[in-house]
Each structure stands twice: as structure tokens, then as C-alpha cells.
Amino acid sequence: MYxxxxxxxxxxxxxxxxxxxxxxxxxYEDDAAPPTDETLLDGxxxxxxTFSWPTQIDPAIGSDFSSSTAMTNLxxxxxxxxxxxxxxxxxxxxxxxxxxxxxxxxxxxxxxxxHDGTELTAEDVVFSFxxxxxxxxxxxxxxxGRVSQVIAIDDxxxxxxxxxxxxxxxxxLTRLYIVxxxxxxxxxxDGAHGEFGDYGTGFLNDxxxxxxxxxxxxxxxxxxxxxxxxxxYFAFIDPMAPxxxxxxxxxxxxxxxxxxxxxxxxISDQWQTLEAFQSLDGIEGVDIARWPDGGQLYLMMNxxxxxxxxxxxxxxxxxxxxxxxxxxxxxxxxEQARGPVSSVLPGWNANVFQFNYDLDKAQEEMALxxxxxxxxxxxxxxxxxxxxxDLEKIALMTQAESQKIGLxxxxxxxxxxxxxxxxxxxxxxxxxxxxxxxPHYGEAGSILEAKYHSSNSGTWEQTEWLLNDDIDAMLEQxxxxxxxxxxxxxxxxxxxxxxELAPTIFAYDNMERHAYQSYYVTWPQxxxxxxxxxxxxxxxxxxxxxxxxxxxxxx
Amino acid sequence: xxxxxxxxxxxxxxxxxxxxxxxxIFVISRVVPGDPVRLAxxxxxxxxxxxxxxxxxxxxKSYPVQYAMWLKGVxxxxxxxxxxxxxxxxxxxxxxLPATLELAIYSGIIMTFFGILxxxxxxxxxxxxxxxxxxxxxxxxxxxxxFIFAIIFVLLFGFYLDAFPISGRLAPGITAPPFITxxxxxxxxxxxxxxxxxxxxxxxxLPALSLAMAxxxxxxxxxxxxxxxxxxxxxxxxxxxxxxxxxxxxFKYLLKPSLIPTVSILGLDFAALxxxxxxxxxxxNWPGISRYGVNAILRxxxxxxxxxxMILGVTFVVVNIVVDVVVAYLDPRIRMRRDRSSAL
Numbered sequence: 001m002y003x004x005x006x007x008x009x010x011x012x013x014x015x016x017x018x019x020x021x022x023x024x025x026x027x028y029e030d031d032a033a034p035p036t037d038e039t040l041l042d043g044x045x046x047x048x049x050t051f052s053w054p055t056q057i058d059p060a061i062g063s064d065f066s067s068s069t070a071m072t073n074l075x076x077x078x079x080x081x082x083x084x085x086x087x088x089x090x091x092x093x094x095x096x097x098x099x100x101x102x103x104x105x106x107x108x109x110x111x112x113x114x115h116d117g118t119e120l121t122a123e124d125v126v127f128s129f130x131x132x133x134x135x136x137x138x139x140x141x142x143x144x145g146r147v148s149q150v151i152a153i154d155d156x157x158x159x160x161x162x163x164x165x166x167x168x169x170x171x172x173l174t175r176l177y178i179v180x181x182x183x184x185x186x187x188x189x190d191g192a193h194g195e196f197g198d199y200g201t202g203f204l205n206d207x208x209x210x211x212x213x214x215x216x217x218x219x220x221x222x223x224x225x226x227x228x229x230x231x232x233y234f235a236f237i238d239p240m241a242p243x244x245x246x247x248x249x250x251x252x253x254x255x256x257x258x259x260x261x262x263x264x265x266x267i268s269d270q271w272q273t274l275e276a277f278q279s280l281d282g283i284e285g286v287d288i289a290r291w292p293d294g295g296q297l298y299l300m301m302n303x304x305x306x307x308x309x310x311x312x313x314x315x316x317x318x319x320x321x322x323x324x325x326x327x328x329x330x331x332x333x334x335e336q337a338r339g340p341v342s343s344v345l346p347g348w349n350a351n352v353f354q355f356n357y358d359l360d361k362a363q364e365e366m367a368l369x370x371x372x373x374x375x376x377x378x379x380x381x382x383x384x385x386x387x388x389x390d391l392e393k394i395a396l397m398t399q400a401e402s403q404k405i406g407l408x409x410x411x412x413x414x415x416x417x418x419x420x421x422x423x424x425x426x427x428x429x430x431x432x433x434x435x436x437x438x439p440h441y442g443e444a445g446s447i448l449e450a451k452y453h454s455s456n457s458g459t460w461e462q463t464e465w466l467l468n469d470d471i472d473a474m475l476e477q478x479x480x481x482x483x484x485x486x487x488x489x490x491x492x493x494x495x496x497x498x499x500e501l502a503p504t505i506f507a508y509d510n511m512e513r514h515a516y517q518s519y520y521v522t523w524p525q526x527x528x529x530x531x532x533x534x535x536x537x538x539x540x541x542x543x544x545x546x547x548x549x550x551x552x553x554x555x
Numbered sequence: 556x557x558x559x560x561x562x563x564x565x566x567x568x569x570x571x572x573x574x575x576x577x578x579x580i581f582v583i584s585r586v587v588p589g590d591p592v593r594l595a596x597x598x599x600x601x602x603x604x605x606x607x608x609x610x611x612x613x614x615x616k617s618y619p620v621q622y623a624m625w626l627k628g629v630x631x632x633x634x635x636x637x638x639x640x641x642x643x644x645x646x647x648x649x650x651x652l653p654a655t656l657e658l659a660i661y662s663g664i665i666m667t668f669f670g671i672l673x674x675x676x677x678x679x680x681x682x683x684x685x686x687x688x689x690x691x692x693x694x695x696x697x698x699x700x701x702f703i704f705a706i707i708f709v710l711l712f713g714f715y716l717d718a719f720p721i722s723g724r725l726a727p728g729i730t731a732p733p734f735i736t737x738x739x740x741x742x743x744x745x746x747x748x749x750x751x752x753x754x755x756x757x758x759x760x761l762p763a764l765s766l767a768m769a770x771x772x773x774x775x776x777x778x779x780x781x782x783x784x785x786x787x788x789x790x791x792x793x794x795x796x797x798x799x800x801x802x803x804x805x806f807k808y809l810l811k812p813s814l815i816p817t818v819s820i821l822g823l824d825f826a827a828l829x830x831x832x833x834x835x836x837x838x839x840n841w842p843g844i845s846r847y848g849v850n851a852i853l854r855x856x857x858x859x860x861x862x863x864x865m866i867l868g869v870t871f872v873v874v875n876i877v878v879d880v881v882v883a884y885l886d887p888r889i890r891m892r893r894d895r896s897s898a899l
Contacts, residue, residue, distance in 0.1 A: 044728075137600060140604075192607075205640075221647075222847060252838050255838055258710060262717065264722075418588050421590065459598035
């Protein structure tokens with residue numbers, strides 16, 4: 001009896017624990033049989049990509065890379081950016097601008113359907129804009145103070161009225177995602193927006209109200225967003241586009257690598273280390289796609305804090321920075337930045353002066369400084385983000401090179417939360433902070449305004465505290481210039497001025513890299529990237545060939 | 556002392572412990588530098604929006620007022636809103652805690668069963684090559700972090716042997732069962748969805764094994780040590796003299812008293828599984844509360860941090876009470892001591 005009890009207990013435990021050994025992982029179903037070519041071709045075609053998390057799918061909340069990617073697949077915008085920095089019609093088939101550049105009319109395509117089967121009309125555009133502004137999060141700041149009114153002239157005509165001309169206005173519309181007004185209003189909960197309650201933030205946190213090429217199938221807010229193709233999509237979907245697009249919230253190197261090897265992952269995230277990418281590149285059928293993403297790594301110098309309140313001291317540091325070692329050893333595959341704007345952004349000045357590593361010139365600048373001979377009294381604090389180990393290498397390199405010219409640099413590992421706090425005032429901002437900054441819309445003005453207009457001082461995007469009235473005026477002039485070429489000409493003058501003032505060491509143009517299954521995935525955006533975050537992983541353009549995938553698995 | 560009195564007394568003490576814990580974590584999370592609202596909204600969010608959300612979270616009030624309001628909410632089951640997931644923390648706990656509990660339960664089963672089994676084996680084959688192998692495995696298991704095992708298992712079982720899935724809780728295409736407990740294995744059994752059950756088991760195996768390795772090794776060592784000590788006792792000698800079978804002596808008369816130290820540690824090990832699961836959940840993309848908690852800490856998601864710490868605190872307290880009760884059952888001497896003290 002006693003023995004029987006133990007035998008039974010052991011049997012139950014063996015069933016619970018060891019039974020799975022007989023099951024195997026299966027493919028799309030938990031089938032114990034090994035996959036054959038036929039079974040691999042059954043079922044929906046998947047496109048799976050890893051991302052850094054969390055992801056917000058509400059167009060009035062999300063603004064980071066994964067959120068932008070999700071929103072670009074789930075929703076549509078009035079215009080669509082192109083790889084050369086221009087834009088083309090999308091929901092709006094055409095538009096016109098008044099003589100005074102204050103009124104824009106957009107003429108919507110008819111018959112565009114939301115995922116619930118209702119038609120997208122001008123009222124939805126008006127509602128989407130008002131919702132974005134009322135909630136005030138996400139990309140709302142782009143339009144703050146720039147648009148005074150949005151109204152629906154008729155079912156397919158929307159009018160935007162601006163208080164003053166805003167040159168990049170059309171570019172910014174890549175961030176106005178159109179939501180289904182009726183669906184949102186049918187799902188509002190109690191909230192702070194009067195009759196609009198929570199404006200549907202509770203509902204849109206987990207669901208979509210879009211018209212995009214894909215719709216939400218499943219959303220686990222901690223780990224996974226699964227989207228399925230929307231068959232009634234109004235625009236182009238490649239015939240070989242995936243049926244399911246999965247955004248997976250992990251960047252764990254072992255998991256990514258194993259999944260790529262098993263062909264359970266089509267595209268990796270861009271946060272893998274250099275060594276991980278080299279390893280992924282070695283997998284048969286996998287290549288690395290890379291392109292400049294419009295962002296840069298900046299070593300921002302606090303221009304209000306001695307000795308960096310002296311332009312010669314800043315120029316000395318700019319000459320003492322070893323750009324060659326940076327792009328060759330620390331971040332191979334990147335290119336030294338030329339000025340404050342990435343080379344891929346429309347409006348970049350290709351002729352702006354570029355500092356090069358030259359210790360002699362650094363010494364010359366130091367001799368011209370008012371602090372010459374007193375450098376030992378002015379130690380320089382360099383804060384690098386503790387969560388990003390590679391930034392320490394840059395900090396150490398800067399420290400070593402600065403020592404050669406007699407500058408004392410103290411490097412401080414600083415948690416990101418503390419970096420944000422410290423950026424809040426002149427006194428607390430360290431002398432140097434190394435941070436990546438990316439543009440919010442696809443032209444140079446996005447970066448220039450974020451980084452050098454005084455109104456944005458005290459944020460982690462701008463810790464230089466330049467507070468330059470001339471640059472502010474030029475930026476405002478550029479923003480008010482509707483003609484693209486004229487606006488870009490002002491951008492270029494601004495870049496010349498900024499480089500002259502040397503408030504920042506412009507380290508490198510950031511390269512976005514992804515490992516992907518090049519044997520069976522054709523990714524056209526990787527070859528012609530669009531300089532707007534979130535627009536390069538648009539599933540409707542990506543081809544996934546299940547036959548070729550089956551070949552690889554068969555091998 | 557009666558068992559019911561004992562439990563009530565422990566629960567009363569637990570309330571005090573949890574209150575102290577809540578104050579501690581509340582203060583620590585607010586003292587750490589950084590504006591969580593600004594971090595969540597981004598650099599370009601207008602200050603008035605930051606101020607609005609800060610006011611909604613009562614961050615503009617003094618610490619004692621914030622604590623009182625938070626405590627009031629907790630008593631009503633409202634932990635506030637998470638800046639990380641942008642939904643109520645209660646909803647997040649409901650979604651993520653069962654995933655970690657499920658992982659911990661299966662880890663606990665593996666840890667207990669195989670840990671004790673290895674300990675028994677080791678004692679039976681004492682000082683043989685079997686004993687030596689078990690001891691080496693035990694040492695390696697104790698010193699190696701769970702995430703190292705996780706990575707090794709991902710490569711070994713996930714790639715080279717291609718025997719188990721390495722990500723998520725269910726295979727693509729399999730519908731999750733309706734939410735009853737939130738634990739997919741149990742919910743699928745309750746609803747008769749055996750496809751989901753077996754898929755969930757295969758997805759559970761590697762993370763559960765990774766998490767169980769340290770505890771399993773510790774259990775094996777403790778079981779071996781405890782059984783070795785008791786093997787020398789007179790009552791074992793007496794049983795042998797009576798001619799009772801060695802197997803019966805081992806599993807009936809020796810194992811039960813030897814389990815007392817094992818069970819005591821088991822309780823702490825199980826509670827520790829919940830908090831140590833973070834890196835394992837990260838490697839296997841497991842949507843558990845441990846990973847949620849660490850992400851909340853990194854983002855200074857105040858409401859989520861407080862809730863997760865309280866949940867883990869409650870778990871530790873409950874598990875310790877259960878362990879005490881089980882130990883009392885296993886060891887009649889403890890019961891007799893209690894009865895004697897209550898009689899006096």
C-alpha cells in the first residue's frame with residue numbers, strides 16, 4: 001500500500017514534468033511529428049521581429065521606436081514619407097495651401113475602411129487631431145501652438161488653419177495617425193476630458209481603431225503584439241506580405257540568436273551588441289541590414305559652466321576627440337558626423353566645417369582661451385548613461401585624449417533617470433553628457449529645434465544651454481518658411497553657426513542595424529530607408545517566402 | 556498552542572511586517588532621484604501635461620499624504636495606474652502574477668521532487684561515484700545563476716536538440732483558454748483544452764528547469780546531509796535489527812524526519828523563485844511579474860514598484876506560515892512541545 005502510494009506519486013510527477021519531452025515544440029501546432037515541407041507551407045505566413053519594450057499602440061500616447069512601428073502598421077496618416085525626405089499622398093489624395101500659407105485643405109480618398117468596416121471620413125481626422133492635442137502626450141508637442149483649428153468642410157475635405165506659417169507642417173503630419181471616432185467614443189470610460197471621458201485611452205491601450213494594413217489580433221502589453229493583415233486595406237499590400245506580423249518584446253541575445261537559427265524570427269532588433277551582430281551575420285541565410293537612422297550621438301557641452309563657457313575650450317575638446325578610433329574600434333560601421341544634423345536628413349549641410357582629431361590644433365585653441373594656464377582649477381565632469389556599457393568606452397577615450405592636452409576630465413557613470421534630472425538646470429547639468437538624439441520628423445529642423453532652440457533647454461535632448469538669441473531667431477524664421485528650398489538654406493546657415501560655436505562634439509551618425517533572414521525575406525525599406533522613425537518596418541511592403549523558409553528548415 | 560491560534564498569531568505579526576515593508580518601499584521609491592512622469596512622457600512633453608499627470612498620481616502632495624492615499628487605495632484593491640503599461644496596476648498584477656506563479660509552481664515541483672530524489676540516491680550510494688556526481692552537480696547548481704542555465708538550455712534544447720520552444724507561453728496558432736486562474740496549464744485542464752495544456756507544458760519546461768536548478772541542488776545537498784545524520788540514529792539501528800527492509804527504512808522511517816530542514820528551506824526557496832525569476836523571464840520572454848517589477852524599478856514606475864514589492868512580501872509571509880505548519884506536521888516533537896506549552 002505504502003509502496004503503491006509512492007509509485008502513484010512518482011507516476012503523476014513524471015507525467016506532469018517529463019511528458020512534454022514527447023511532445024516537442026511543434027511548428028504552428030503542437031504536433032509531435034517533425035515538420036515536413038508540406039506542413040511548413042500550411043498556415044499563415046509570419047513576420048516576427050524583436051523590439052525593445054514597452055510598446056504603446058494608442059496614437060495619442062506612443063512616441064518611441066516600437067510604438068511608432070506599431071502605429072504605422074495599424075493606422076494611416078494623411079501623407080506618407082518617402083526615402084528622399086519628401087512625401088506623397090496617402091489618406092489625402094491631394095492638398096492645397098492658401099496664398100498666406102495659413103490654410104491647408106486635404107482631400108481624402110473615398111472608400112477607405114476602418115478595421116470595423118466603417119468608412120474613414122474628415123470627421124475622423126478632426127477627432128484624431130483634437131484627441132491628440134487634448135491628451136497632450138505622444139507626438140502632440142509637434143503640433144502645439146502650430147495649428148489653431150481643424151474642421152471638416154465635408155465628408156472628404158479637412159481644413160487645417162495655422163496661426164502662423166509653419167514650414168515643416170506637411171512633414172509633421174506623418175505623426176498624426178487617424179483613429180475611428182465612432183469606435184473610440186463607443187468605448188470611452190470615466191476620465192478628465194468632460195463628455196469625452198478618458199478619450200478612449202483605456203480602450204486604445206489594448207485595441208486598435210485604425211484603418212492600417214494590419215489590425216490587432218492579440219496584445220500582451222508586456223511581451224507581444226500580434227497583428228493580422230486587413231484584407232480590405234485601401235492601399236498597396238505586397239502579394240507576398242505576411243499574414244501575421246508579430247512584434248516580440250525581447251532583446252535577449254541568446255533568445256534572438258537561437259530564434260534566428262531556428263527560423264522562428266525574421267528580423268532582429270537594433271539593440272544587439274556588435275559581437276551579437278557578427279554572430280548573427282554568420283548564420284546561413286542571414287544578413288545585416290544597416291542604414292543611418294537620422295540620429296546622432298552627441299557629446300553635449302554645458303556652455304554656461306566654466307571652462308566650457310569659453311568657445312576655445314569647447315573647440316579644443318572637439319579637436320581632441322578621436323573620431324577615427326570611435327568609428328573604427330568602438331562603433332565600426334558608423335561614420336563620423338558632419339555637423340549637428342545627420343547626413344540622411346533633408347536639409348543637412350554637406351559643406352559644414354568638420355572637426356578632426358588634431359591635438360596640435362587643440363593646443364592652439366587652449367592657448368587662446370581665457371582659462372589658459374589654469375586648466376587644473378577647472379575639472380570637467382563627463383556623465384555617461386550607466387545602462388549603456390559602450391558609452392563608457394567613449395568616456396574613457398575622451399578622458400585619455402583630454403589628458404594629453406592638459407584637461408582633467410572626470411567620468412561619472414550616471415543612471416538614465418538621474419541624467420534626466422540633472423539636465424533640468426544649468427547648475428546641475430554636468431560639463432559633458434553623451435546622449436543619442438533622434439529626429440521626430442523627417443527633416444533637419446526637427447533636430448535643430450530640439451537641440452538648439454532655447455525653449456527646449458533643460459531637457460535631455462539639449463543640455464548645452466546655448467540660449468543663443470540669433471540661433472533662436474533663425475530657427476523661428478526657418479520654421480515659418482514654407483518654401484522647402486528656402487527653409488533648407490536657413491537650416492544650413494544655422495548649422496554653420498552652430499559648428500562655429502562648437503557647443504557639442506558631433507560624434508557619429510547613428511546606424512540602425514538589424515539582422516534579417518535575407519534568404520526568404522525581401523525588405524525593400526532596408527535598401528531605401530525612410531528618414532522617419534517607425535516607417536521602415538512596414539509589413540505590407542515586406543515579402544516573406546514560405547517556400548524558401550521551408551528549404552532552409554529542410555536543410 | 557492550537558494550530559489555529561498559531562496561524563492567527565502569525566497573521567497578526569504579518570500585518571505589522573507588511574505595513575513596515577510598505578513604508579520602506581514607499582520612501583525608497585520616492586527618494587531615488589528622477590521624475591518618472593517626465594521619463595514616461597518624453598523630453599518634449601509640455602510641462603503642463605507632466606504636471607497634470609503628476610497631480611493625478613498625487614506626486615505634488617507631501618510624502619505622508621501620498622502614503623495615506625496610496626494605502627487607502629490598496630485597502631480598496633486599487634494600486635493606481637502604471638506609467639509603464641498605462642493601465643491599472645491591479646490589472647497588470649492580474650495578468651502577470653499567474654504567469655510567474657505557474658512558473659514557480661512547476662519549478663517548485665521539479666526542485667522538490669528531483670532535489671529529494673537526488674539526495675536519497677546520494678545517501679543510498681554514499682561515497683560511491685554516484686554520490687560524487689550528485690555532489691558535483693549540486694555544487695554547480697548552487698553557484699551557477701539561473702540565467703546562465705537559461706541561456707545554456709536555450710542553446711542546448713532550443714537549438715541543438717530543437718526539443719523545446721524557447722519563447723512565450725503557447726505555440727502560435729493555439730488559442731489560450733479562458734482566464735480562470737491565469738495559469739494556462741490549469742485553465743486548459745479545467746476547460747478540457749488539452750492542446751493548449753501540452754503546448755503550455757512544453758513552453759514551461761525550460762524556464763521552470765532553469766529556475767529550479769539552484770533550489771534543486773540545494774535540496775539535494777540538504778536532503779543528503781540530513782539523511783546522513785539521521786542514518787546514524789538509534790531508531791534506524793533498531794529498525795534494521797527488527798529486520799525491516801532497507802527500502803522501507805529509507806523511505807518511511809528515514810525520509811520523513813529528514814525532510815524537516817528540506818521543507819524549511821523549500822518555503823524560502825519557493826518565495827525566492829518569484830523574485831529571482833526576472834532574468835529567466837527575460838531570456839524566455841515570459842510575461843511574469845518579476846520582469847514587470849524590474850522594468851517598473853528601472854522606469855521608476857512608483858505604483859507598480861510598490862504593488863510588486865507588496866505582493867512578494869505577502870507571498871513570503873504566507874509561504875513561511877505554510878512551511879511552519881507543514882514542519883509541525885512532519886515533526887511530532889514540535890506539536891508535542893506546543894501542546895505542552897499550551898497545557899502549562
